[in-house]
Amino acid sequence: MEWVASSVGPTGLPGALRGALRCPACGGLLAEREGFKCSQCQSTYAVENGTPVLLPAAADGGSTEVSHKLGQATFFDQEASPEWEITRPHAAPAWHRWQLEEKHRRAINGLGAIAGMSTLTVCGGSGMDAEFLYRQGARPVVSADISLGAARRAAERGRRFNVPLIPLVADVERLPFADRSFDLVFVHDGLHHLEDPMVGLREMARVARHAVSVNEPSRANATKTAVRLGLSVEHEEAGNRVARMSVHEIEDVLREVGFEIARAERYAMLYRHEPGVPTRFMSRPGVSALARGGWRVGNAAIGRLGNKLTVQALRPSA
Numbered sequence: 171m172e173w174v175a176s177s178v179g180p181t182g183l184p185g186a187l188r189g190a191l192r193c194p195a196c197g198g199l200l201a202e203r204e205g206f207k208c209s210q211c212q213s214t215y216a217v218e219n220g221t222p223v224l225l226p227a228a229a230d231g232g233s234t235e236v237s238h239k240l241g242q243a244t245f246f247d248q249e250a251s252p253e254w255e256i257t258r259p260h261a262a263p264a265w266h267r268w269q270l271e272e273k274h275r276r277a278i279n280g281l282g283a284i285a286g287m288s289t290l291t292v293c294g295g296s297g298m299d300a301e302f303l304y305r306q307g308a309r310p311v312v313s314a315d316i317s318l319g320a321a322r323r324a325a326e327r328g329r330r331f332n333v334p335l336i337p338l339v340a341d342v343e344r345l346p347f348a349d350r351s352f353d354l355v356f357v358h359d360g361l362h363h364l365e366d367p368m369v370g371l372r373e374m375a376r377v378a379r380h381a382v383s384v385n386e387p388s389r390a391n392a393t394k395t396a397v398r399l400g401l402s403v404e405h406e407e408a409g410n411r412v413a414r415m416s417v418h419e420i421e422d423v424l425r426e427v428g429f430e431i432a433r434a435e436r437y438a439m440l441y442r443h444e445p446g447v448p449t450r451f452m453s454r455p456g457v458s459a460l461a462r463g464g465w466r467v468g469n470a471a472i473g474r475l476g477n478k479l480t481v482q483a484l485r486p487s488a
Contacts, residue, residue, distance in 0.1 A: 183222065186288075187312065187336065190351035194344040195226040215346075221321045223339040224346035248319065254444060255296035255320075256327045263453035265461060266445045273439065273478070274302045277358060277385045280433025280482035284308050287353035287381070292342040292374060293360020297324030300335045303356060312352070314340040342370040350379040358385045362413045368423050375427045381484050382424060387414045388436050388479035420481045429483035437469050438476030 183191075183202075191200045198210025206215040206222065215224050259267040278284055285307025291299045294313035304311045313324045313335050324337040340346050342357075343364065355378040361367035367386070374382055417434050424431065441449065452461050469476065 183336070184310065187310070190347050191222075191224070192346055192348050193226075194224055194341065194346040200346075218318060218339075219322070221318065221325065221337055221339060223318060225316070225339060225341055226344050251444065252296075252319075252323055256323050256330065258296070258298055260331070263445050263450050264455075264458050265452035266441055266449050268458070268462060269439055269441050270298070271302075273358070273385065274299070276435070276437065276480050277356070277383050278303075278306065278482070279480075281354070281381050281383065281484070284354060284381075288351075289354045289356060290314060290345075290347070290352040290377065291356045291358075292340075292345070292370065293357055293363065294324065294337075295320050295360075297327040297333075297335050297337065299356060299358045300324065301327060301331065301333045303354075304333050304335065308354065310334070310336055312336045312338065314338055314342070314345070316341050342373055345373045345377050347377045349376055351377045353380040354378065354383065355381075356383045356385075359387070362386050362415070364413060367413050367415055368419070371420065371423050372427060375424060375429060375483075379485065381432075381482065382429060384420055384479075384481045386420075386479055388477055389414045389416050415479065417479050417481055420479070421483075424481065424483040429485050431481065432484045433480065433482040435473070436476045436479045437473040439465075439478050 188200075188202055191206065192198065193200055193208035193211060193213055195213050196208060196211040198208045200206040200215070201209055205217050206224070207213070213227065215222065217223070254261070259270045262270070284303065287308045289300075289303050289308040289311045291297075291303065291311065291313050292315075294300055294315045295317075297313045300311045300313035313321070315321055315324070315337075316339065318339050321337040321339050324335055327333065328335040328337070338346075342360065355374040357370075357374065361370045361384065364370050371382075371384065374384075417436060421431050421434055445453075452458060
């Protein structure tokens with residue numbers, strides 16, 4: 171589906187996005203009124219203060235899968251540091267900010283210019299990834315997350331930093347979009363929250379017309395050591411096991427669904443979600459420059475054994 175300039179409908183969404191929406195329960199067309207109604211299964215979806223909530227109804231509220239998702243959504247709805255989530259990395263110390271910028275830079279290295287690409291970020295949290303992609307020229311940029319609280323923070327980020335993001339609530343395992351709706355589908359530290367990350371990856375590939383970028387924790391011996399030392403975790407505060415992945419399993423799934431691998435690598439990077447004293451020390455002008463140099467040298471030598479991965483894939487003849 172090509173994205174073109176179009177009018178804004180009663181839900182506040184541009185026409186191009188409205189045309190791409192599908193029922194996450196059955197895949198039927200969504201009719202727009204005050205909210206959305208599926209023309210096929212008659213499911214209805216609300217718009218909460220301008221944010222579409224496009225989650226399939228839970229068929230079994232007691233299932234492990236549903237409980238896992240509800241726990242994730244509730245945790246991120248009640249984010250303990252909303253201001254930090256909205257302003258990260260703007261308000262971060264220099265070393266922390268540089269690390270995040272470096273991760274994002276690596277995440278699009280194999281894709282060429284992304285200016286003008288319609289882009290969806292999944293597990294998009296408070297919009298940090300979407301803002302980065304917008305500032306690289308992607309247009310428009312949709313930030314989807316299972317948490318309504320996160321979507322609201324993404325909207326606030328957009329207002330505060332003058333970045334016209336489009337936040338909505340969606341489940342990466344049942345994305346409410348037609349096949350090949352977006353030029354680029356992007357995830358950063360999101361699939362590892364899932365019980366089966368490959369389900370989310372297949373959905374990303376389904377709605378991607380041109381490119382997919384996956385950026386997640388990697389299985390690594392160094393990570394096992396970091397967990398033992400308390401520098402990393404096996405389970406996050408949200409309650410999920412960190413489902414670390416391998417480059418090869420991501421490559422295999424993307425090839426299976428018709429993509430070609432443009433770039434795949436592992437690298438080492440360690441930072442806490444909220445910076446502490448060590449990060450502030452590393453952010454001092456002289457120290458920060460030395461740290462960046464040391465990081466580059468270390469990754470050139472042993473980065474292939476690192477704890478982070480990025481896999482970028484392109485659909486042939488897209």
